[in-house]
Amino acid sequence: MQIESYLCGQWQAGTGNSTQLVNPVTNQVIGEACGEGLDIKCALAFSRENGGQALRTLGYGKRAQLLRQIADVLVANRDRYNQIAQENSGNTSGDAGFDVDGGIGTLKYYASLGKKLGNPTYLVEGPAEQLTRDENFRALHILTPLKGVAVHINAFNFPSWGMWEKVAVALLAGVPCFVKPATSTCLLSYEMVKDVVAANILPDGALSLLCGGGRDLMDHLTSDDLVAFTGSADTANMLRSNANVISSNVRFAVEADSLNACILGADVTQGDAEFDFFIKEIVRELTVKAGQKCTAIRRVIVPKASQDNVISALQERLAKTTIGDPSDENVRMGPLVNTAQVKAAEAGLKILTSEAKVVVDADNADFAVDPAQGAFFAPRILLCENPMQAQKIHEIEVFGPVATVMSYETQEEALTLGAMGGGSLACSVFTADDDFANKAAIELASSHGRVLIVNEQIAKGHSGHGVVMPQCIHGGPGRAGGGEEMGGLRGLYFYHRRSAIQTTAERAQKLLDQGLALN
Numbered sequence: 174m175q176i177e178s179y180l181c182g183q184w185q186a187g188t189g190n191s192t193q194l195v196n197p198v199t200n201q202v203i204g205e206a207c208g209e210g211l212d213i214k215c216a217l218a219f220s221r222e223n224g225g226q227a228l229r230t231l232g233y234g235k236r237a238q239l240l241r242q243i244a245d246v247l248v249a250n251r252d253r254y255n256q257i258a259q260e261n262s263g264n265t266s267g268d269a270g271f272d273v274d275g276g277i278g279t280l281k282y283y284a285s286l287g288k289k290l291g292n293p294t295y296l297v298e299g300p301a302e303q304l305t306r307d308e309n310f311r312a313l314h315i316l317t318p319l320k321g322v323a324v325h326i327n328a329f330n331f332p333s334w335g336m337w338e339k340v341a342v343a344l345l346a347g348v349p350c351f352v353k354p355a356t357s358t359c360l361l362s363y364e365m366v367k368d369v370v371a372a373n374i375l376p377d378g379a380l381s382l383l384c385g386g387g388r389d390l391m392d393h394l395t396s397d398d399l400v401a402f403t404g405s406a407d408t409a410n411m412l413r414s415n416a417n418v419i420s421s422n423v424r425f426a427v428e429a430d431s432l433n434a435c436i437l438g439a440d441v442t443q444g445d446a447e448f449d450f451f452i453k454e455i456v457r458e459l460t461v462k463a464g465q466k467c468t469a470i471r472r473v474i475v476p477k478a479s480q481d482n483v484i485s486a487l488q489e490r491l492a493k494t495t496i497g498d499p500s501d502e503n504v505r506m507g508p509l510v511n512t513a514q515v516k517a518a519e520a521g522l523k524i525l526t527s528e529a530k531v532v533v534d535a536d537n538a539d540f541a542v543d544p545a546q547g548a549f550f551a552p553r554i555l556l557c558e559n560p561m562q563a564q565k566i567h568e569i570e571v572f573g574p575v576a577t578v579m580s581y582e583t584q585e586e587a588l589t590l591g592a593m594g595g596g597s598l599a600c601s602v603f604t605a606d607d608d609f610a611n612k613a614a615i616e617l618a619s620s621h622g623r624v625l626i627v628n629e630q631i632a633k634g635h636s637g638h639g640v641v642m643p644q645c646i647h648g649g650p651g652r653a654g655g656g657e658e659m660g661g662l663r664g665l666y667f668y669h670r671r672s673a674i675q676t677t678a679e680r681a682q683k684l685l686d687q688g689l690a691l692n
Contacts, residue, residue: 174204176363176384179370180216182223182377187211192356192385197263197508197548198498204261206356206363208386214393216381217351220322221397224349224378229318232294233689236345237287242374244280247337250368251277254333254361261360262332263507263548265499268462272361275641276337279659282643283341286662290689294318294347296669297688301681311681315688316669318347319424321397323668324390326412328403329355329510330465332362338643338659339401344379346668348399351381355404357511359384391415391423399424399668403467406430406652426667427654428647430570432594434472435638436587436613438604443482446629451603452486454627455576458639459552460494460506464574465514468599468639471570474560474590477580484554484578488533491552497542508548509573515548521571522553528563529555529577554578560590567593584609592620596651601625601638622649622657662691 176194177184189209193202228236247254251273258269296316304310323343327335332354340350354362366382369375383390391412394400400418402409406429412418413425435455441447458470475483499507509515522531533554540549552574557566560579581587591600591613600621602613610626617624623645625638641647646660658664674684 176204176206176359178208178211178384179366179380179382180211181219185211187386194261194357194360195511196260197511198542198546200512200547204360206359206385208383211383211386213383213387213390217322217393217398220349220351220378220381221320222378224376224380225320225322227376228344228347228349228379229294231347232292233287233290233345234292236347237284237290239374240280240287240341240344241284242372243369244277244284246368246372246374247273247277247280247365254365257361257364258333259499262358262510263499264462265504265507266502268499268507271461272331272333275331275334279334279338279643280341283345287345293687293689295688296665297685297690299685299690301678301685304675309678310675311678312673312675313681313685314671314673315684316666316671318669319397319399321348321395321399322351323348324351324353324394324398324400326353326400326402326404327355327362328467329358330462330467332358332360333365334641335403336362336365338641338647340380342659342664343668346665348668349379349381351383353383353387353390356385392417394418394421394423396421396423399426401426401656401658401667403428406654409654424667426648426656426658428467428598428649428656428658429652429654431467431598431649431653432471432567432570433468433597433638434474434591434594434600435470436474436591436600436602437476437479437483438602438606438609439476439584439587440604440606440609442479443486445605446632447603447605447627450627450632452483452490454601454603454638455487456490456494457637459491459574459576461639463506463509463550464552465509465572466639468641470576470601470638472566472590472594473576473578474587475578475580477582480556480578480580484532484556487554491533491554492539494552495539496544496549496551497540506574509550510548512548514572515550518550518571518573518575521569522575524565524569525555525571525575525577528565529557532556532578550574561586567595584612588613588616591617594620594652596649596653597621598647598649598653599623599625599638601627603627605629620650622646622653665691
Protein backbone atom coordinates (compact mmCIF):
# COMPACT_ATOMS: atom_id res chain seq x y z
CA MET A 174 0.00 0.00 0.00
CA GLN A 175 1.39 3.38 -1.02
CA ILE A 176 0.60 6.08 1.54
CA GLU A 177 0.31 9.54 0.02
CA SER A 178 0.43 13.08 1.37
CA TYR A 179 -2.34 15.66 1.14
CA LEU A 180 -0.85 18.98 0.04
CA CYS A 181 -2.18 21.95 -1.92
CA GLY A 182 -5.65 20.43 -1.82
CA GLN A 183 -4.71 17.15 -3.52
CA TRP A 184 -3.23 13.75 -2.75
CA GLN A 185 0.38 13.40 -3.85
CA ALA A 186 2.96 10.63 -3.87
CA GLY A 187 6.59 11.39 -3.15
CA THR A 188 9.53 10.35 -5.26
CA GLY A 189 12.58 8.59 -3.91
CA ASN A 190 13.20 6.01 -1.23
CA SER A 191 10.16 4.90 0.74
CA THR A 192 9.94 4.03 4.43
CA GLN A 193 8.26 0.74 5.21
CA LEU A 194 5.47 0.42 7.76
CA VAL A 195 5.33 -2.94 9.50
CA ASN A 196 3.05 -5.02 11.67
CA PRO A 197 5.09 -5.26 14.91
CA VAL A 198 3.61 -8.65 15.75
CA THR A 199 4.86 -10.33 12.56
CA ASN A 200 7.32 -7.74 11.17
CA GLN A 201 5.47 -8.00 7.86
CA VAL A 202 5.40 -4.88 5.67
CA ILE A 203 1.90 -3.38 5.43
CA GLY A 204 2.63 -0.15 3.58
CA GLU A 205 5.17 2.36 2.32
CA ALA A 206 5.39 6.13 2.69
CA CYS A 207 7.56 8.61 0.84
CA GLY A 208 7.46 12.36 1.24
CA GLU A 209 10.61 13.13 -0.71
CA GLY A 210 10.36 15.30 -3.79
CA LEU A 211 7.23 17.14 -2.65
CA ASP A 212 7.10 20.94 -2.82
CA ILE A 213 6.84 21.82 0.88
CA LYS A 214 7.33 25.55 0.31
CA CYS A 215 4.40 25.65 -2.10
CA ALA A 216 2.22 23.56 0.22
CA LEU A 217 2.84 25.89 3.17
CA ALA A 218 2.06 28.94 1.04
CA PHE A 219 -1.16 27.31 -0.15
CA SER A 220 -2.25 26.71 3.43
CA ARG A 221 -1.49 30.28 4.49
CA GLU A 222 -3.24 31.90 1.54
CA ASN A 223 -6.26 29.61 1.29
CA GLY A 224 -6.90 27.71 4.50
CA GLY A 225 -5.86 30.52 6.82
CA GLN A 226 -7.88 33.21 5.14
CA ALA A 227 -10.98 31.03 4.95
CA LEU A 228 -10.80 30.01 8.61
CA ARG A 229 -10.23 33.54 9.90
CA THR A 230 -13.42 34.80 8.25
CA LEU A 231 -15.40 32.32 10.34
CA GLY A 232 -16.22 33.00 13.96
CA TYR A 233 -15.21 30.62 16.74
CA GLY A 234 -18.70 29.14 16.78
CA LYS A 235 -18.63 28.25 13.08
CA ARG A 236 -15.16 26.76 13.39
CA ALA A 237 -16.49 24.64 16.23
CA GLN A 238 -19.14 23.26 13.89
CA LEU A 239 -16.36 22.05 11.59
CA LEU A 240 -14.78 20.17 14.50
CA ARG A 241 -18.06 18.46 15.26
CA GLN A 242 -18.42 17.37 11.64
CA ILE A 243 -14.90 15.93 11.68
CA ALA A 244 -15.70 14.01 14.86
CA ASP A 245 -18.85 12.58 13.28
CA VAL A 246 -16.88 11.28 10.30
CA LEU A 247 -14.34 9.63 12.59
CA VAL A 248 -17.03 8.03 14.76
CA ALA A 249 -18.57 6.43 11.68
CA ASN A 250 -15.25 4.73 10.88
CA ARG A 251 -14.11 3.91 14.43
CA ASP A 252 -13.97 0.13 14.00
CA ARG A 253 -11.77 0.36 10.91
CA TYR A 254 -9.40 2.73 12.72
CA ASN A 255 -9.11 0.34 15.65
CA GLN A 256 -8.13 -2.43 13.25
CA ILE A 257 -5.47 -0.22 11.65
CA ALA A 258 -4.06 0.64 15.08
CA GLN A 259 -3.81 -3.06 15.83
CA GLU A 260 -2.02 -3.85 12.56
CA ASN A 261 0.39 -0.91 12.41
CA SER A 262 0.98 -0.11 16.10
CA GLY A 263 0.45 -3.52 17.71
CA ASN A 264 -2.33 -2.09 19.88
CA THR A 265 -4.70 -4.24 21.86
CA SER A 266 -8.36 -3.36 21.43
CA GLY A 267 -8.15 -1.27 24.59
CA ASP A 268 -5.01 0.54 23.43
CA ALA A 269 -6.52 1.23 20.00
CA GLY A 270 -9.69 2.60 21.54
CA PHE A 271 -7.59 4.72 23.90
CA ASP A 272 -5.93 6.41 20.92
CA VAL A 273 -8.84 6.60 18.49
CA ASP A 274 -11.48 7.62 21.03
CA GLY A 275 -9.06 10.04 22.66
CA GLY A 276 -8.79 11.95 19.40
CA ILE A 277 -12.53 11.89 18.78
CA GLY A 278 -13.28 12.93 22.35
CA THR A 279 -10.94 15.91 22.15
CA LEU A 280 -12.55 17.09 18.92
CA LYS A 281 -15.99 16.81 20.51
CA TYR A 282 -14.85 18.66 23.61
CA TYR A 283 -13.50 21.63 21.65
CA ALA A 284 -16.54 21.58 19.38
CA SER A 285 -18.72 21.90 22.47
CA LEU A 286 -16.57 24.68 23.93
CA GLY A 287 -16.52 26.60 20.68
CA LYS A 288 -20.26 26.33 20.17
CA LYS A 289 -20.72 28.63 23.14
CA LEU A 290 -18.30 31.29 21.83
CA GLY A 291 -20.49 32.71 19.07
CA ASN A 292 -19.31 34.74 16.07
CA PRO A 293 -16.32 36.83 17.27
CA THR A 294 -13.13 36.36 15.23
CA TYR A 295 -10.60 37.60 17.78
CA LEU A 296 -9.95 37.47 21.52
CA VAL A 297 -9.79 40.48 23.77
CA GLU A 298 -8.36 41.23 27.21
CA GLY A 299 -9.93 44.08 29.12
CA PRO A 300 -11.00 46.32 30.59
CA ALA A 301 -9.46 49.24 28.75
CA GLU A 302 -6.97 51.10 30.94
CA GLN A 303 -6.27 54.82 31.10
CA LEU A 304 -2.67 55.54 30.07
CA THR A 305 -2.12 59.27 30.68
CA ARG A 306 -3.92 62.17 32.33
CA ASP A 307 -6.21 62.23 29.32
CA GLU A 308 -9.11 60.02 30.41
CA ASN A 309 -10.05 59.44 26.78
CA PHE A 310 -6.71 57.79 25.95
CA ARG A 311 -7.06 54.07 26.70
CA ALA A 312 -5.38 50.77 25.93
CA LEU A 313 -6.47 47.15 25.80
CA HIS A 314 -4.99 43.94 24.42
CA ILE A 315 -6.43 41.93 21.56
CA LEU A 316 -5.36 38.50 20.32
CA THR A 317 -5.75 37.74 16.62
CA PRO A 318 -5.18 34.36 14.93
CA LEU A 319 -1.71 33.93 13.46
CA LYS A 320 -1.69 34.43 9.70
CA GLY A 321 0.56 31.46 9.14
CA VAL A 322 0.46 27.70 9.42
CA ALA A 323 0.46 25.49 12.50
CA VAL A 324 3.01 22.77 11.79
CA HIS A 325 2.23 19.75 13.96
CA ILE A 326 5.01 17.18 14.24
CA ASN A 327 3.70 14.13 16.09
CA ALA A 328 5.18 11.07 17.78
CA PHE A 329 4.62 7.46 16.74
CA ASN A 330 2.70 6.33 19.82
CA PHE A 331 -0.57 8.26 19.29
CA PRO A 332 -1.26 8.70 15.54
CA SER A 333 -4.88 9.62 16.30
CA TRP A 334 -4.99 11.38 19.65
CA GLY A 335 -1.66 13.13 19.13
CA MET A 336 -2.89 14.54 15.84
CA TRP A 337 -6.44 15.59 16.69
CA GLU A 338 -5.65 17.16 20.07
CA LYS A 339 -3.48 19.71 18.24
CA VAL A 340 -5.74 20.08 15.21
CA ALA A 341 -8.84 20.71 17.34
CA VAL A 342 -7.34 23.73 19.09
CA ALA A 343 -5.64 25.15 15.99
CA LEU A 344 -8.74 25.00 13.80
CA LEU A 345 -10.90 26.49 16.55
CA ALA A 346 -8.35 29.31 16.78
CA GLY A 347 -8.58 29.87 13.02
CA VAL A 348 -5.13 28.61 12.03
CA PRO A 349 -4.62 25.99 9.27
CA CYS A 350 -2.82 22.77 10.20
CA PHE A 351 0.11 21.09 8.48
CA VAL A 352 0.39 17.66 10.10
CA LYS A 353 3.58 15.60 10.00
CA PRO A 354 2.94 12.24 11.71
CA ALA A 355 5.73 9.82 12.60
CA THR A 356 6.23 7.76 9.46
CA SER A 357 6.37 4.38 11.23
CA THR A 358 2.70 4.59 12.31
CA CYS A 359 1.28 7.12 9.86
CA LEU A 360 -1.26 4.72 8.34
CA LEU A 361 -3.91 5.62 10.91
CA SER A 362 -3.36 9.37 10.49
CA TYR A 363 -3.51 8.94 6.73
CA GLU A 364 -6.78 7.00 6.75
CA MET A 365 -8.42 9.46 9.14
CA VAL A 366 -7.42 12.53 7.14
CA LYS A 367 -8.43 10.75 3.95
CA ASP A 368 -11.96 10.26 5.31
CA VAL A 369 -12.20 13.87 6.48
CA VAL A 370 -11.02 15.15 3.10
CA ALA A 371 -13.55 12.94 1.30
CA ALA A 372 -16.32 14.39 3.48
CA ASN A 373 -15.45 17.89 2.15
CA ILE A 374 -15.79 19.53 5.55
CA LEU A 375 -12.88 21.97 5.64
CA PRO A 376 -11.80 24.81 3.32
CA ASP A 377 -8.93 23.96 0.99
CA GLY A 378 -5.62 24.32 2.80
CA ALA A 379 -7.11 24.13 6.29
CA LEU A 380 -5.68 20.64 6.84
CA SER A 381 -2.58 19.23 5.17
CA LEU A 382 -0.82 15.93 5.77
CA LEU A 383 2.80 15.03 5.06
CA CYS A 384 3.62 11.32 5.35
CA GLY A 385 7.35 10.72 5.25
CA GLY A 386 10.01 13.20 4.16
CA GLY A 387 9.89 16.77 5.42
CA ARG A 388 13.63 17.21 5.86
CA ASP A 389 13.43 20.79 4.57
CA LEU A 390 10.20 21.67 6.38
CA MET A 391 11.86 24.04 8.87
CA ASP A 392 13.59 25.91 6.04
CA HIS A 393 10.31 27.26 4.67
CA LEU A 394 8.65 28.58 7.82
CA THR A 395 8.01 32.26 8.45
CA SER A 396 7.52 34.37 11.56
CA ASP A 397 3.75 33.95 11.08
CA ASP A 398 4.00 30.15 11.42
CA LEU A 399 4.37 28.02 14.51
CA VAL A 400 5.54 24.51 15.37
CA ALA A 401 4.02 22.16 17.96
CA PHE A 402 6.37 19.20 18.34
CA THR A 403 5.93 15.92 20.21
CA GLY A 404 8.83 13.48 20.30
CA SER A 405 12.38 13.08 21.55
CA ALA A 406 14.32 15.97 23.05
CA ASP A 407 17.20 15.37 20.64
CA THR A 408 14.96 15.74 17.59
CA ALA A 409 13.26 18.80 19.08
CA ASN A 410 16.61 20.48 19.71
CA MET A 411 17.75 19.73 16.17
CA LEU A 412 14.60 21.22 14.65
CA ARG A 413 14.42 24.38 16.72
CA SER A 414 18.13 25.06 16.14
CA ASN A 415 17.42 25.33 12.40
CA ALA A 416 18.90 28.60 11.12
CA ASN A 417 15.62 29.74 9.56
CA VAL A 418 13.62 28.92 12.70
CA ILE A 419 16.05 31.00 14.75
CA SER A 420 16.28 33.96 12.37
CA SER A 421 12.50 34.07 11.84
CA ASN A 422 11.76 33.60 15.55
CA VAL A 423 9.26 30.87 14.74
CA ARG A 424 7.01 30.09 17.69
CA PHE A 425 8.03 26.59 18.81
CA ALA A 426 6.41 24.42 21.49
CA VAL A 427 7.89 21.08 22.54
CA GLU A 428 6.58 18.07 24.41
CA ALA A 429 9.56 15.79 24.87
CA ASP A 430 11.01 13.08 27.11
CA SER A 431 9.61 12.84 30.60
CA LEU A 432 10.58 10.80 33.64
CA ASN A 433 7.19 10.90 35.31
CA ALA A 434 6.92 9.76 38.91
CA CYS A 435 4.32 8.09 41.11
CA ILE A 436 4.67 8.65 44.86
CA LEU A 437 3.20 6.54 47.65
CA GLY A 438 2.58 8.52 50.82
CA ALA A 439 4.26 7.40 54.04
CA ASP A 440 0.81 7.10 55.62
CA VAL A 441 -0.18 4.28 53.22
CA THR A 442 0.64 0.66 54.00
CA GLN A 443 -0.19 -2.66 52.37
CA GLY A 444 -3.86 -3.43 52.88
CA ASP A 445 -4.93 0.20 52.54
CA ALA A 446 -7.13 1.07 49.58
CA GLU A 447 -4.61 3.66 48.40
CA PHE A 448 -1.89 0.98 48.27
CA ASP A 449 -3.94 -1.27 46.02
CA PHE A 450 -4.86 1.57 43.68
CA PHE A 451 -1.22 2.70 43.60
CA ILE A 452 -0.11 -0.75 42.39
CA LYS A 453 -2.93 -0.94 39.89
CA GLU A 454 -2.04 2.45 38.43
CA ILE A 455 1.63 1.58 37.96
CA VAL A 456 0.80 -1.69 36.21
CA ARG A 457 -1.68 0.08 33.97
CA GLU A 458 0.95 2.62 32.97
CA LEU A 459 3.47 -0.14 32.26
CA THR A 460 1.14 -2.18 30.07
CA VAL A 461 -1.17 0.26 28.25
CA LYS A 462 0.43 0.91 24.86
CA ALA A 463 3.25 -1.35 26.17
CA GLY A 464 4.48 1.61 28.20
CA GLN A 465 4.96 3.74 25.08
CA LYS A 466 3.33 6.87 26.48
CA CYS A 467 4.96 10.22 27.15
CA THR A 468 3.03 10.35 30.44
CA ALA A 469 3.82 6.79 31.58
CA ILE A 470 5.23 6.22 35.07
CA ARG A 471 9.01 5.75 34.96
CA ARG A 472 9.94 6.31 38.62
CA VAL A 473 8.11 4.70 41.55
CA ILE A 474 8.83 6.52 44.82
CA VAL A 475 7.85 4.67 48.00
CA PRO A 476 8.50 4.75 51.77
CA LYS A 477 11.47 2.60 52.77
CA ALA A 478 9.23 0.41 54.91
CA SER A 479 6.97 -0.35 51.92
CA GLN A 480 9.66 -1.06 49.33
CA ASP A 481 9.56 -4.86 49.45
CA ASN A 482 5.77 -5.00 49.60
CA VAL A 483 5.50 -2.74 46.56
CA ILE A 484 7.92 -4.87 44.52
CA SER A 485 6.12 -8.09 45.49
CA ALA A 486 2.73 -6.62 44.61
CA LEU A 487 3.98 -5.38 41.25
CA GLN A 488 5.56 -8.75 40.46
CA GLU A 489 2.38 -10.61 41.33
CA ARG A 490 0.16 -8.37 39.24
CA LEU A 491 2.50 -8.23 36.23
CA ALA A 492 2.75 -12.03 36.22
CA LYS A 493 -0.95 -12.08 35.31
CA THR A 494 -0.39 -9.87 32.26
CA THR A 495 -0.45 -11.90 29.06
CA ILE A 496 1.76 -10.50 26.28
CA GLY A 497 1.21 -11.36 22.63
CA ASP A 498 -0.76 -10.79 19.45
CA PRO A 499 -3.28 -8.02 20.23
CA SER A 500 -5.86 -9.72 18.01
CA ASP A 501 -6.11 -12.38 20.75
CA GLU A 502 -8.76 -11.19 23.20
CA ASN A 503 -6.86 -12.81 26.08
CA VAL A 504 -3.78 -10.64 25.46
CA ARG A 505 -3.42 -7.65 27.78
CA MET A 506 -0.26 -6.15 26.30
CA GLY A 507 1.03 -6.00 22.73
CA PRO A 508 4.51 -5.40 21.29
CA LEU A 509 6.51 -2.22 21.00
CA VAL A 510 5.91 -0.40 17.73
CA ASN A 511 8.91 -1.94 15.93
CA THR A 512 12.22 -3.71 16.48
CA ALA A 513 14.09 -0.39 16.46
CA GLN A 514 12.20 0.58 19.61
CA VAL A 515 13.06 -2.78 21.18
CA LYS A 516 16.76 -2.13 20.59
CA ALA A 517 16.40 1.36 22.03
CA ALA A 518 14.63 -0.02 25.11
CA GLU A 519 17.33 -2.65 25.61
CA ALA A 520 20.05 -0.01 25.32
CA GLY A 521 18.32 2.25 27.84
CA LEU A 522 17.75 -0.63 30.23
CA LYS A 523 21.45 -1.48 30.11
CA ILE A 524 22.32 2.06 31.16
CA LEU A 525 19.84 2.01 34.04
CA THR A 526 21.25 -1.23 35.40
CA SER A 527 24.49 0.61 36.16
CA GLU A 528 22.59 2.22 39.06
CA ALA A 529 19.70 -0.18 39.67
CA LYS A 530 19.09 -3.90 39.64
CA VAL A 531 16.27 -5.70 37.83
CA VAL A 532 13.88 -7.25 40.35
CA VAL A 533 11.06 -8.18 37.95
CA ASP A 534 12.23 -9.29 34.51
CA ALA A 535 11.27 -11.12 31.33
CA ASP A 536 11.52 -14.49 33.06
CA ASN A 537 8.34 -13.58 34.96
CA ALA A 538 6.43 -12.64 31.81
CA ASP A 539 3.51 -14.60 30.42
CA PHE A 540 4.01 -14.67 26.64
CA ALA A 541 1.20 -15.95 24.43
CA VAL A 542 3.55 -15.83 21.44
CA ASP A 543 7.21 -16.44 20.68
CA PRO A 544 8.78 -13.14 21.90
CA ALA A 545 11.44 -13.39 19.19
CA GLN A 546 8.76 -13.30 16.51
CA GLY A 547 8.00 -9.59 16.65
CA ALA A 548 8.82 -6.44 18.60
CA PHE A 549 7.95 -7.83 22.03
CA PHE A 550 9.48 -6.48 25.22
CA ALA A 551 8.35 -7.69 28.64
CA PRO A 552 7.83 -5.34 31.60
CA ARG A 553 10.80 -4.76 33.89
CA ILE A 554 10.87 -3.36 37.41
CA LEU A 555 14.19 -2.08 38.69
CA LEU A 556 15.25 -1.19 42.23
CA CYS A 557 17.65 1.65 42.98
CA GLU A 558 19.09 1.44 46.49
CA ASN A 559 20.56 4.97 46.56
CA PRO A 560 18.24 7.18 44.53
CA MET A 561 19.40 10.46 46.07
CA GLN A 562 22.95 9.79 44.84
CA ALA A 563 21.95 8.23 41.51
CA GLN A 564 21.94 10.10 38.22
CA LYS A 565 20.96 7.90 35.28
CA ILE A 566 17.59 6.83 36.71
CA HIS A 567 16.64 10.52 36.78
CA GLU A 568 17.95 11.18 33.27
CA ILE A 569 17.35 8.13 31.04
CA GLU A 570 13.84 7.29 29.87
CA VAL A 571 13.25 3.80 28.53
CA PHE A 572 10.27 4.30 26.24
CA GLY A 573 8.56 1.04 27.08
CA PRO A 574 7.34 -1.02 30.04
CA VAL A 575 10.18 -0.15 32.45
CA ALA A 576 9.96 1.56 35.85
CA THR A 577 12.41 2.01 38.70
CA VAL A 578 11.43 1.68 42.36
CA MET A 579 13.25 3.99 44.79
CA SER A 580 12.60 4.56 48.47
CA TYR A 581 12.63 7.58 50.76
CA GLU A 582 12.95 8.23 54.51
CA THR A 583 11.10 11.57 54.89
CA GLN A 584 8.37 13.49 53.09
CA GLU A 585 10.89 16.10 52.03
CA GLU A 586 13.05 13.40 50.46
CA ALA A 587 10.05 11.98 48.60
CA LEU A 588 9.22 15.35 47.07
CA THR A 589 12.88 16.01 46.26
CA LEU A 590 13.05 12.72 44.37
CA GLY A 591 9.84 13.60 42.57
CA ALA A 592 11.40 16.80 41.27
CA MET A 593 14.69 15.17 40.24
CA GLY A 594 13.31 14.18 36.84
CA GLY A 595 14.45 17.53 35.49
CA GLY A 596 10.94 18.61 34.53
CA SER A 597 8.11 16.18 33.82
CA LEU A 598 4.68 16.01 32.25
CA ALA A 599 2.91 14.30 35.14
CA CYS A 600 3.34 13.10 38.70
CA SER A 601 0.81 11.23 40.80
CA VAL A 602 0.64 10.99 44.58
CA PHE A 603 -1.38 8.35 46.46
CA THR A 604 -2.07 9.39 50.03
CA ALA A 605 -4.84 9.69 52.62
CA ASP A 606 -2.92 12.46 54.41
CA ASP A 607 -4.47 15.83 53.50
CA ASP A 608 -1.48 17.83 54.75
CA PHE A 609 0.97 15.79 52.64
CA ALA A 610 -1.38 16.00 49.66
CA ASN A 611 -1.47 19.79 49.76
CA LYS A 612 2.25 20.05 50.39
CA ALA A 613 2.93 17.75 47.44
CA ALA A 614 0.67 19.82 45.17
CA ILE A 615 2.61 23.00 45.92
CA GLU A 616 6.12 21.52 45.97
CA LEU A 617 5.74 19.42 42.81
CA ALA A 618 3.88 22.00 40.72
CA SER A 619 6.98 23.91 39.62
CA SER A 620 8.59 20.79 38.13
CA HIS A 621 5.49 19.18 36.60
CA GLY A 622 2.84 20.14 34.08
CA ARG A 623 0.22 18.13 35.95
CA VAL A 624 -0.01 16.69 39.47
CA LEU A 625 -2.63 14.02 40.23
CA ILE A 626 -3.34 13.45 43.92
CA VAL A 627 -5.43 10.38 44.72
CA ASN A 628 -7.11 9.05 47.85
CA GLU A 629 -9.79 6.41 48.29
CA GLN A 630 -12.55 8.93 47.54
CA ILE A 631 -11.54 9.45 43.91
CA ALA A 632 -9.53 6.27 43.34
CA LYS A 633 -12.23 4.68 41.18
CA GLY A 634 -13.35 7.84 39.43
CA HIS A 635 -10.20 9.71 38.43
CA SER A 636 -9.09 9.81 34.80
CA GLY A 637 -5.69 8.18 35.36
CA HIS A 638 -2.06 9.17 35.76
CA GLY A 639 -1.30 8.88 32.05
CA VAL A 640 -4.52 10.18 30.52
CA VAL A 641 -4.37 13.63 28.94
CA MET A 642 -7.67 15.43 29.51
CA PRO A 643 -8.43 18.37 27.19
CA GLN A 644 -9.69 20.46 30.11
CA CYS A 645 -6.17 20.46 31.59
CA ILE A 646 -2.92 21.72 30.11
CA HIS A 647 -0.59 19.09 28.67
CA GLY A 648 3.13 19.82 28.79
CA GLY A 649 5.88 20.24 31.29
CA PRO A 650 9.00 22.27 32.13
CA GLY A 651 12.66 21.45 31.60
CA ARG A 652 13.41 18.17 29.88
CA ALA A 653 9.68 17.74 29.15
CA GLY A 654 10.10 20.50 26.57
CA GLY A 655 8.58 23.59 28.17
CA GLY A 656 5.50 23.39 25.94
CA GLU A 657 1.84 23.61 26.80
CA GLU A 658 -1.18 22.30 24.90
CA MET A 659 -4.94 22.36 25.41
CA GLY A 660 -6.15 23.28 28.90
CA GLY A 661 -9.61 24.18 27.66
CA LEU A 662 -9.73 27.59 26.00
CA ARG A 663 -6.25 28.36 27.36
CA GLY A 664 -4.97 26.39 24.38
CA LEU A 665 -6.18 29.12 22.01
CA TYR A 666 -3.54 31.57 23.18
CA PHE A 667 -0.69 29.66 21.53
CA TYR A 668 -2.30 30.19 18.12
CA HIS A 669 -2.94 33.93 18.58
CA ARG A 670 -0.77 37.05 18.55
CA ARG A 671 -1.31 39.45 21.46
CA SER A 672 -1.12 43.15 20.63
CA ALA A 673 -1.69 46.31 22.67
CA ILE A 674 -4.18 48.70 21.09
CA GLN A 675 -4.01 52.34 22.15
CA THR A 676 -7.01 54.43 21.14
CA THR A 677 -9.96 56.45 22.39
CA ALA A 678 -12.17 55.12 25.15
CA GLU A 679 -15.10 54.78 22.74
CA ARG A 680 -13.13 52.82 20.16
CA ALA A 681 -11.57 50.64 22.84
CA GLN A 682 -15.02 49.78 24.14
CA LYS A 683 -16.15 48.85 20.64
CA LEU A 684 -13.22 46.45 20.30
CA LEU A 685 -14.16 44.96 23.66
CA ASP A 686 -17.79 44.53 22.64
CA GLN A 687 -17.01 42.85 19.31
CA GLY A 688 -14.23 40.55 20.55
CA LEU A 689 -14.36 37.42 22.66
CA ALA A 690 -13.27 37.92 26.26
CA LEU A 691 -11.97 34.70 27.81
CA ASN A 692 -11.47 36.25 31.23
